[in-house]
Amino acid sequence: MNGKPRNTFLALLATAMWFGVLALGGVLAFWAQGLNPGAPPSGTEPPAGSTPPAGPMVFPPTWTAAPTGIATPPGGTRSPGVIIEPTFTPILPFTPTPTFFITPIPFYEGPIEIGQSVGGRPLEIHRFGSGPVHRLIVAGIHGGYEFNTILLADELIAHLRAHPELVPRTVTLFILRALNPDGFARDLGVSGRVNDNGVDLNRNFPINWLADWDRDLCWNYAPTTGGASPGSEPETQALMKYVLEETRVTAIISYHSAALGIFPGGDPADEASARLAEAVAAASTYPYPPVDIGCVYSGTLPDWAAANGIAAIDLELHDHENTDFEENLGILQVFLNWRR
Numbered sequence: 169m170n171g172k173p174r175n176t177f178l179a180l181l182a183t184a185m186w187f188g189v190l191a192l193g194g195v196l197a198f199w200a201q202g203l204n205p206g207a208p209p210s211g212t213e214p215p216a217g218s219t220p221p222a223g224p225m226v227f228p229p230t231w232t233a234a235p236t237g238i239a240t241p242p243g244g245t246r247s248p249g250v251i252i253e254p255t256f257t258p259i260l261p262f263t264p265t266p267t268f269f270i271t272p273i274p275f276y277e278g279p280i281e282i283g284q285s286v287g288g289r290p291l292e293i294h295r296f297g298s299g300p301v302h303r304l305i306v307a308g309i310h311g312g313y314e315f316n317t318i319l320l321a322d323e324l325i326a327h328l329r330a331h332p333e334l335v336p337r338t339v340t341l342f343i344l345r346a347l348n349p350d351g352f353a354r355d356l357g358v359s360g361r362v363n364d365n366g367v368d369l370n371r372n373f374p375i376n377w378l379a380d381w382d383r384d385l386c387w388n389y390a391p392t393t394g395g396a397s398p399g400s401e402p403e404t405q406a407l408m409k410y411v412l413e414e415t416r417v418t419a420i421i422s423y424h425s426a427a428l429g430i431f432p433g434g435d436p437a438d439e440a441s442a443r444l445a446e447a448v449a450a451a452s453t454y455p456y457p458p459v460d461i462g463c464v465y466s467g468t469l470p471d472w473a474a475a476n477g478i479a480a481i482d483l484e485l486h487d488h489e490n491t492d493f494e495e496n497l498g499i500l501q502v503f504l505n506w507r508r
């Protein structure tokens with residue numbers, strides 16, 4: 169037990185000396201560091217262009233990232249930083265291309281002005297459907313007391329707009345409500361038959377054309393003419409251009425009044441026009457063959473159409489007042505589904 173205090177003293181002395189050695193080492197290390205406080209720790213290179221941190225020195229030192237976006241000054245000893253621009257082109261999973269949306273053609277369009285009358289009135293067409301088979305109804309080629317054909321056209325236009333299902337998807341139907349708006353505006357009697365040039369438009373087409381004709385047995389209620397030359401009138405020209413160049417219709421019904429029946433195009437009758445007349449006659453009470461009053465028919469629309477490969481008929485309503493709407497709605501279905 170006597171040696172125990174002495175041993176304790178020796179142990180404390182040894183411990184104190186050990187801490188003293190450690191403290192001396194630390195002082196020496198700090199002194200050495202102070203000779204070059206900017207030097208990085210051994211084995212660690214600071215990033216190029218970086219700067220030592222401000223404030224008191226800490227271990228390990230932290231380095232501020234080199235500035236970027238700064239060009240190396242000419243003659244500079246150290247680059248403040250190098251920017252490596254991406255040299256690749258991002259590859260997208262697809263090549264973006266403009267997108268085109270196909271706007272569907274509306275079922276109905278109208279009125280479409282295809283020209284003007286001598287009096288400057290618009291010649292208006294209404295289109296129904298967008299199928300490849302083109303059909304045309306012409307009304308009011310004679311104004312005046314045939315105005316009920318224009319009223320029928322208006323009724324058909326309104327009905328078709330409300331019932332688009334009536335037009336087959338394979339068909340485009342055009343309705344020209346009044347080819348002679350001048351005569352329609354002038355009078356609802358006999359003097360309204362001709363246009364503002366006094367020309368009967370159904371005698372003006374460039375087929376079997378005559379300036380005048382024997383009218384003893386025909387329409388002789390008022391002066392009229394076939395025009396100055398075949399196809400001389402703007403109404404005739406506008407219709408021919410639209411039919412041949414813009415719509416390429418394959419069948420035409422031209423409405424008149426009254427009472428004589430159904431007249432096929434061609435003289436003698438064109439085969440396709442005669443079949444169309446027969447199909448319409450089978451679906452109606454209009455006379456076919458038509459009533460023959462010995463009239464000379466020169467320069468007519470159906471004859472011109474037939475000469476151009478278009479099946480065509482003149483169709484006369486029963487009188488000058490009624491539109492025969494229901495009967496002609498049935499004819500319309502035959503016409504839209506008829507095949508050449």
Ligand SMILES: [Zn+2]
Binds near residue numbers: 423
């Ligand atoms: Zn007529």
